[in-house]
Amino acid sequence: MSDSLETADDAPPPPEVDRPRDLFSKFDPLIAEREALLATGVRDPFAIVMEKVTSPTEAVIQGRKTILLGTYNYMGMTFDPDVVAAGKKALDEFGSGTTGSRVLNGTYDPHRDVEAALRDFYGTEHAIVFSTGYQANLGMISTLAGKGDYIILDADSHASIYDGCWLGNAEIVRFRHNSVEDLDRRLARLPREAGKLVVLEGVYSMLGDVAPLPEMIAAAKKHGAMILVDEAHGMGFFGGHGRGVYEEQGVEDQVDFVVGTFSKSVGTVGGFCVSNHPKFEVLRLVCRPYVFTASLPPSVVATAATSIRKLMHAGAKRAHLWENSRRLHQGLRELGFTLGTQEAQSAIIAVVLPSQEQAVSLWQGLLERGLYVNLARPPATPAGMFLLRCSLCAEHSSEQVGEILTMFASAGRATGCIA
Numbered sequence: 479m480s481d482s483l484e485t486a487d488d489a490p491p492p493p494e495v496d497r498p499r500d501l502f503s504k505f506d507p508l509i510a511e512r513e514a515l516l517a518t519g520v521r522d523p524f525a526i527v528m529e530k531v532t533s534p535t536e537a538v539i540q541g542r543k544t545i546l547l548g549t550y551n552y553m554g555m556t557f558d559p560d561v562v563a564a565g566k567k568a569l570d571e572f573g574s575g576t577t578g579s580r581v582l583n584g585t586y587d588p589h590r591d592v593e594a595a596l597r598d599f600y601g602t603e604h605a606i607v608f609s610t611g612y613q614a615n616l617g618m619i620s621t622l623a624g625k626g627d628y629i630i631l632d633a634d635s636h637a638s639i640y641d642g643c644w645l646g647n648a649e650i651v652r653f654r655h656n657s658v659e660d661l662d663r664r665l666a667r668l669p670r671e672a673g674k675l676v677v678l679e680g681v682y683s684m685l686g687d688v689a690p691l692p693e694m695i696a697a698a699k700k701h702g703a704m705i706l707v708d709e710a711h712g713m714g715f716f717g718g719h720g721r722g723v724y725e726e727q728g729v730e731d732q733v734d735f736v737v738g739t740f741s742k743s744v745g746t747v748g749g750f751c752v753s754n755h756p757k758f759e760v761l762r763l764v765c766r767p768y769v770f771t772a773s774l775p776p777s778v779v780a781t782a783a784t785s786i787r788k789l790m791h792a793g794a795k796r797a798h799l800w801e802n803s804r805r806l807h808q809g810l811r812e813l814g815f816t817l818g819t820q821e822a823q824s825a826i827i828a829v830v831l832p833s834q835e836q837a838v839s840l841w842q843g844l845l846e847r848g849l850y851v852n853l854a855r856p857p858a859t860p861a862g863m864f865l866l867r868c869s870l871c872a873e874h875s876s877e878q879v880g881e882i883l884t885m886f887a888s889a890g891r892a893t894g895c896i897a
Contacts, residue, residue, distance in 0.1 A: 515834070520842050523853040533557055534745075534873040539850060545878055545885075547868045548852035552825050553714045553795055554873030555745030555785045565746075568780035575775045580607075581762060584773030592783040596750055599786050600721055600736065604758040607750045607779065609771050611710055611739025612638040614749030617767035618706065618737055619677060620646035627673035630665060630703065632656065632689070634682055634860065639708065645766075648675075655682075658693040665701035674703035680712035680723030684859050684867065685818030686826030688712075691727045699732065706735040711824060713789075714743025715796040715872070720789050740782045743789065748774050748782055795872040799825055802870045802879050809883040814896040818865065828854075829866040829886075836895060837864040843889030849882060 516522060530538040534554035537544050555561055568588055578584035589607060596605035608614040619642030623629045627648040631639055634655040643650045651668070653660040661676070668674060676698040678689050691707065698705055709722030717725030720743075724733050734755060740748035751761075762768060800822075807822035810829060818828030831837040834855055841853045844866075852867040859865060868882075890896035 515838060518835075520838050521845065523838060523841055526845075526850065531556075535871050535875075535878060537850070539845070542848055544845070544848050544850050545874075545882060546850050547870070547874075547882060548850050549871070550711075550742040550869050551745060551871050551873075552711075552799065552869065553743040553745065553789060553792060554871045555743065555788070558745070558785065558788065560788065561745065561781045561785045564784040565777040565781040569775075569777040572776035574777070576773045578772060579769060580773045581769050586773075586776045586779075588776040588779045588783065589773060592748075592779040592786070593750075595783040595786040596752055599719070599790055600752040601719075601730075602736075602752040603754045603756075605750060605752045606758075606761060606765075606768065607748055607774070608768055609748060609774050611737075611741055611749035612641075613767040613771060614737050614739065614751055615639050615708060616642045616645055617765040618735060618751050618761075619643060619675070620767070621761060621765040622646075622704070622706070622735075623648035623673065623675045627675065628668050629675050629677060630661065630668075630698075631677040632679065632682075634684070635677065635679065636683060636708065636710075637858075639677055639679075656687065656689055658690060658697055661694055662697040662700070665697060665703060668701070670702065674698075674701065675706060676703045677706045677708070679708040679710070680716065681709075681824045681826065683711050683826065684854060684863075684865070685828045686711075686824045686867075687819050688723055688823045691724055691729050691733075695729050695732050704734045705732065706737060707733050708737045710737070710739045710742055711826065713738045714792070715799050715825060720792060720796060740778075740785075744782050744785045746778050746781045746785065748778060792872075799870060799872040802872075802874050802876075803827065805876075805879055806868065806870060806882065809879075810886060813883070813887050813890060815886070815890065825870045827868040827870070829868065831864050831866070831895065834864045836893065837866060839893040840889055840895050841866055843893050844885055847885040847889055849885045849889075 528537045534551050534556050535546050537546055572586055576584040593605040593607055608617055615638035623646055625647040628651055629643050629648045630651045632655055633652045651664050653664050678694055681688055695705055707724050712722035714720050716723045735751055735753045737751045740746045803822040803825050807827050816830045818830055837853055844851060854865050854867050
């Protein structure tokens with residue numbers, strides 16, 4: 479027996495128990511980066527609140543009247559009287575929501591009507607509506623290409639396109655942004671007999687540049703691939719009917735599927751795909767993001783149908799939007815800003831900055847002067863690229879474009895972004 483008793487204080491420490499890793503730990507570098515940025519006194523660029531929206535081009539932010547230049551409201555349909563009236567009428571007649579999937583109790587007369595409006599707008603045999611534009615890409619891409627098939631996509635494709643690839647079970651092949659040669663080269667390496675889906679975008683949302691669709695489609699068809707074109711940022715103002723870049727570039731009869739969204743030129747929320755493929759309707763039974771999602775509220779699809787039908791006759795609006803885009807692009811270049819494209823290619827104009835600090839500084843300087851734009855950074859942009867993305871609207875007046883240029887000049891000089 480021991481002459482002394484070991485006290486609790488003298489006892490050896492218990493063996494360390496392995497603790498599970500905090501699932502949030504992978505975000506620690508981003509959290510630290512954000513905290514360091516906000517510690518400099520800037521506002522959070524990703525937490526802006528619109529206290530009141532007074533028109534397609536103006537809102538109140540932190541008590542200040544602010545010009546909106548970052549909303550994707552390209553055709554200014556959000557306050558159109560006919561669109562708003564259609565939504566109110568459907569709300570009264572059908573209630574606030576469907577509480578069900580399209581394949582169960584979630585198809586109301588307004589859902590069939592908006593699909594009819596899409597068929598008329600695009601001149602196609604088929605149209606299917608999803609609850610968001612994100613789900614449209616998620617559903618179409620993951621359903622069309624399965625095990626043993628290949629999806630070939632531009633390296634700068636939108637997140638919803640990448641997520642559609644990952645949801646499915648196809649092999650994924652990326653090619654260099656807008657490179658016809660690289661697309662052709664990579665298609666040539668794939669098995670001739672395999673199913674292939676080439677996914678392109680009419681307008682790429684970060685830089686606002688346009689795809690060379692005729693050359694890309696020719697390469698895809700040479701290797702037996704089907705074509706899906708995302709016209710989210712092209713619908714409304716490209717082409718004689720406003721169908722998108724694929725109409726503008728004369729390849730309507732060569733595209734198999736067109737995906738789009740209601741949350742930009744249409745001015746509400748939702749997504750869709752149109753096609754002439756004879757077997758298209760089977761997608762309503764096999765496309766998981768369509769089958770297993772509650773359908774859009776009737777008031778939403780009623781506003782969309784009215785907006786789409788008005789966009790069929792919006793030639794004057796399209797012309798004014800192009801006038802705004804060309805004027806703003808030229809004015810920013812003359813001020814000395816670096817832009818994402820050499821000339822105005824779309825309603826998106828990207829002001830490229832050398833660092834996140836400078837991008838945030840200019841963004842805040844503009845906000846303080848009464849102008850809201852989007853701050854974009856990786857992974858939304860290519861690695862190492864920081865930019866302010868300007869999205870013009872057909873409802874921006876010539877006077878507002880002049881004000882915007884004046885604010886960019888003042889904020890740019892105050893923050894050292896231009897001489």
